[in-house]
Amino acid sequence: MTHRTVATLDTVRERGAVRAVVSQGIRGLSLPDGDGAWRGLDTDVARAVAAAALGDPAAVDWLPTDPGERLNRLVSGDADVATCNLSWTLGREAAQPVLFAGVTCYDGEGFLVRTADRITSPEQLAGHRVATQAGTTTAGNLAAWFGSRGLKVEPVAYATPAEALAGYADGSCAAYVLDRIALAGARATLPRPADHVVLEAAISREPMALAVRDDDPGWFRVCRWVLQFLVGAESAVQEEGDGGAARAAADRAGRHGPALGLDERWAHRVLDAVGTYGDVYARNLGPASGLDVGRGANALWSDGGLHYPLPLH
Known part of the structure; x- marks a missing residue:
C-alpha cells in the first residue's frame, strides 16, 4: 500500500516545466550567462529535478526573487521548488508550510x-x-x-x-x-x-538547501532523492574508482523510480543532465569556473566534508 501524493508531480507534468525560485543573480549559484541561460550550482539542482520528473533538464521556468519573498512564492503556489542559496533553519521550517529536502551547499x-x-x-x-x-x-x-x-x-x-x-x-x-x-x-x-x-x-553556519511546500510528501521525496542521488553517484565513483560506478548507482536508484512516481531511467537522466555532485561543484565553483572555491565542508565525508550519501539500494 502506498501513501504517496503526486499532485505536484502531476501538475508539473501537465505544465511541462518545473518552476524554480532562484536568486536575483549570484555567480556560481544562480546567474544568467551572456545568452540568458541560468548557470550555477543551484540551477543545476533544479535541472536535475526537471530531468528526473520530466525527462528534460531545460524544462525549468526560472523565477528570480528577492530574499524576502523566496518562501512566499513557494508557499503561494507560484513555484514548485526554491533553490536560491536559502539557509535551512528551524525558524523557517517552523513558521512556514515548507520542508527542506536536503542541503545543496554548506557555507557560512x-x-x-x-x-x-x-x-x-x-x-x-x-x-x-x-x-x-x-x-x-x-x-x-x-x-x-x-x-x-x-x-x-x-x-x-x-x-x-x-x-x-x-x-x-x-x-x-x-x-x-x-x-x-x-x-x-x-x-x-x-x-x-x-x-x-x-x-x-x-x-x-549556512546550510543552503532545496525547499518545497509541506503539503505533498511525494514531491518532497522526488526532490530529496534527486539531490541524494547526486551525492551518492559521486561517492560511488570515489569508492569504486570506476568510470561506470555512477551508472551502476543510477541503476540501483532507478529501480525505485516507479515507487516515487518516476520511471526506472530517472537517475540516468540526472547523470546525463548535470553529472554527479562533484561534477556540479567543479563546474560552477571549482578552478575552471574562475572562482576556485575549495570543497571544504562540501567534500564527501570520506574526504573530511559533510556530504554523507544515503544508501541508494
Whole structure:
C-alpha cells in the first residue's frame, strides 16, 4: 500500500516545466550567462529535478526573487521548488508550510573587504558600516556575533545583491557581508578582484538547501532523492574508482523510480543532465569556473566534508 501524493508531480507534468525560485543573480549559484541561460550550482539542482520528473533538464521556468519573498512564492503556489542559496533553519521550517529536502551547499556568512584596508579579522570591522542584502539572516547573524564580543557594526541593507555590492564597491561600506561562496562570485565581478579579499572567518553556519511546500510528501521525496542521488553517484565513483560506478548507482536508484512516481531511467537522466555532485561543484565553483572555491565542508565525508550519501539500494 502506498501513501504517496503526486499532485505536484502531476501538475508539473501537465505544465511541462518545473518552476524554480532562484536568486536575483549570484555567480556560481544562480546567474544568467551572456545568452540568458541560468548557470550555477543551484540551477543545476533544479535541472536535475526537471530531468528526473520530466525527462528534460531545460524544462525549468526560472523565477528570480528577492530574499524576502523566496518562501512566499513557494508557499503561494507560484513555484514548485526554491533553490536560491536559502539557509535551512528551524525558524523557517517552523513558521512556514515548507520542508527542506536536503542541503545543496554548506557555507557560512563572511566578509568581502579591500586588500588596502589590511583587515584580517571581522573584529577589525567594529564601528564600521557593512553592506547587507535585505530579507536575509545577515543582520541577526551580525548582531549575535559582534554582540557576544561587546562589539557593534552598522548593517546597511540593500534590496538586491547588485546594489549591496555597489554600496561596498563605491566606498559607502567597509565590507560586504554575505555567504562566503556568494562573496567569491561577487569578488570575481569587480573590476580589480585582486584588490579585494574574502576573509577566512565565517560568523554563522549556512546550510543552503532545496525547499518545497509541506503539503505533498511525494514531491518532497522526488526532490530529496534527486539531490541524494547526486551525492551518492559521486561517492560511488570515489569508492569504486570506476568510470561506470555512477551508472551502476543510477541503476540501483532507478529501480525505485516507479515507487516515487518516476520511471526506472530517472537517475540516468540526472547523470546525463548535470553529472554527479562533484561534477556540479567543479563546474560552477571549482578552478575552471574562475572562482576556485575549495570543497571544504562540501567534500564527501570520506574526504573530511559533510556530504554523507544515503544508501541508494
